[in-house]
Amino acid sequence: MATERKHLLYFLTTETQPSPFDINMAYDAGFHAVIPYGGVNEESAVLLVQDIIFSRGPKGAKFSALFIGGNDIDSAERVRQAAAKSMFPPFQVSMMIDPKGSYTTAVALVAKAEKALGGLRGKQVAIPGGTGPVGIVAATLCVKLGAEVIIGSRQLSGVERLAQRLSAQTGGSVKGAAMATDEDKISHLRSADVILTTGKAGIQMISEAVLNALPSGKLVADVNAVPPTGIHNLAPNDDLKEVVPGIRGIGALAVGVLKYDVEIEMLETIRTSEKCVVLDETKALEIAQRRLSV
Structure with missing residues (x-):
């Protein structure tokens, strides 16, 4: 008997200790589980992402997502680039980046x-x-x-x-x-x-x-x-x-109210999207502008 697929978020951060702030928000956005990894760099990101994408198969990709965090923007962006290069059709998962918010x-x-x-x-x-x-x-x-x-x-x-x-x-x-x-x-x-x-x-x-x-x-x-x-x-x-x-x-x-709403929407998007999406500050700005125009 097949079991229901769970929505999993893998939180990859360059910090030693992953931030509870983003973990809490991910649960509030509806993820069944958030799996944090601290001290991630480009090399370890490649290995982690390969295990993430291959373990659930092409049909399970939409049930996994990545959150890239960290104190340093440049380091987090390098991890994002490494993660993106590690994926290819049909083994792709949605991803967002928000280093330390x-x-x-x-x-x-x-x-x-x-x-x-x-x-x-x-x-x-x-x-x-x-x-x-x-x-x-x-x-x-x-x-x-x-x-x-x-x-x-x-x-x-x-x-x-x-x-x-x-x-x-x-x-x-x-x-x-x-x-x-x-x-x-x-x-x-x-x-x-x-x-x-x-x-x-x-x-x-x-x-x-x-x-x-x-x-x-x-x-x-x-x-x-x-x-x-x-x-x-x-x-x-x-x-x-x-x-x-x-x-x-x-x-x-x-x-902060707007920041919270934007991050929640980004998390919900990578959780529910049927196709692979990558959300960054440009997409975040689009969300914020839309919310303020209502």
């Missing part, structure tokens, strides 16, 4: 800003503390949507190298700037239409003094829900609330 978080942050302003084309977007995964992905997405981007960091040399690399990759305008002090931030943020803070949790990136020195009409948005939030007077649940007169803000939980 950076793709879905950045997508939600950028999509909320885009919606609030009616588009980002021709806008200047500043990302203080933008050298981490979320900031890098957000910068890339903003450029693709037609914005000019300036990334801020305490160290000028490092952020300039990052900006040059992102400019070359996207063919757009990405600049790096030193933003170690309030004075630095004020001078670089005056001309920005949008300010996105993507720094470490519990670190305030934009102080009251900086906000009060900026001209009105700006939009600020944050991904840090741990007190203190990344922007003065911006609560996590705020959604287009004024933080100072003339400057509206989007808080981390307002961003």
Whole structure:
């Protein structure tokens, strides 16, 4: 007697310890089981994927899926490429990539800003503390949507190298700037239409003094829900609330609701798709934009 096929998600991450966050979300998205593997690299990914695709046969492929995660975007992307190259018809399973939630978080942050302003084309977007995964992905997405981007960091040399690399990759305008002090931030943020803070949790990136020195009409948005939030007077649940007169803000939980919805939809898609699909930040942005247009 044949048994019912179970939907299995194989969570391959470059981190030593797989994230409980993504495991929990995968179960909430309907997978019967989530099998995590930590410390995965390109070589081990090939071996794991071969066992995954061959063990269930061509008819069982649609019941298996891959989630690629990790702290480092470049390492996770190499694992994704290795996994993709290991598959061939009819031995293919659906796959998504979201390293440490950076793709879905950045997508939600950028999509909320885009919606609030009616588009980002021709806008200047500043990302203080933008050298981490979320900031890098957000910068890339903003450029693709037609914005000019300036990334801020305490160290000028490092952020300039990052900006040059992102400019070359996207063919757009990405600049790096030193933003170690309030004075630095004020001078670089005056001309920005949008300010996105993507720094470490519990670190305030934009102080009251900086906000009060900026001209009105700006939009600020944050991904840090741990007190203190990344922007003065911006609560996590705020959604287009004024933080100072003339400057509206989007808080981390307002961003997080969309991030959650996007990731759940991506997980449900790779679970239910009859054909092999590969979901990345580009597809995630399409989902976020569609959800905000409803």
